[in-house]
Amino acid sequence: MPAVTFRDETATGKALASFQVGDLPGSMTARELIRLRVREEVARHNARPGRRFTGLVQPTDAEADLNGHRPREPRRLDWERQAAVAERAFLSNGFFMLAGDRQVEELDEVVDLAGDPELVFIRLVQLVGG
Numbered sequence: 291m292p293a294v295t296f297r298d299e300t301a302t303g304k305a306l307a308s309f310q311v312g313d314l315p316g317s318m319t320a321r322e323l324i325r326l327r328v329r330e331e332v333a334r335h336n337a338r339p340g341r342r343f344t345g346l347v348q349p350t351d352a353e354a355d356l357n358g359h360r361p362r363e364p365r366r367l368d369w370e371r372q373a374a375v376a377e378r379a380f381l382s383n384g385f386f387m388l389a390g391d392r393q394v395e396e397l398d399e400v401v402d403l404a405g406d407p408e409l410v411f412i413r414l415v416q417l418v419g420g
Contacts, residue, residue, distance in 0.1 A: 292316060292403040296327045298346075298411050307344060309334075314403055320387060321397040323409060324380060325373045332369035339366055346385070346411060347372045385413045 293312035299305055311330055318326070324346075331345040377397060379385055387394040388410040389401045401407070 293406045294323070294403055295406070295408040296330075296411065297408055298413070301412055301414070316404055317400050317402050319397065320380070320394045320399050320401060321377060323401060324376050324387070324397075327409075327411075328373040328376050329369040332367045332372055336366045345372070346413070347375045347379070383414060385411050387411055 291313045292315075293310050294314055295308055295310045297305060297308035309330070311326060314326075328346055335345065380387065380397060390407055394401060401409070
């Protein structure tokens with residue numbers, strides 16, 4: 291079963307952060323991949339809530355800082371709320387998702403995961419969620 295690397299980059303191509311998720315089916319929609327990514331990063335945060343959250347979507351009460359987002363109080367996050375914000379942001383060009391050498395343009399677009407691909411996320415605006 292394939293593994294996918296989720297990587298964030300700046301608009302100029304500078305790598306910011308990455309992590310990998312394995313044991314995935316051979317293909318998934320962009321929506322499923324975005325939700326998987328958000329669920330994974332929220333689960334990692336909730337396992338050890340701290341003063342900083344590094345993820346695709348900024349929690350509602352957090353302030354952006356150099357290496358992530360600082361919630362006012364350390365707390366557990368709701369991944370479904372964060373994922374809904376991420377989906378809306380994708381639809382309004384808040385970030386781009388690249389699969390290999392092509393841009394994924396629709397949430398229901400199927401992405402082939404054969405060969406352990408790398409998905410690149412390029413944020414264009416701050417994404418604020420739950």
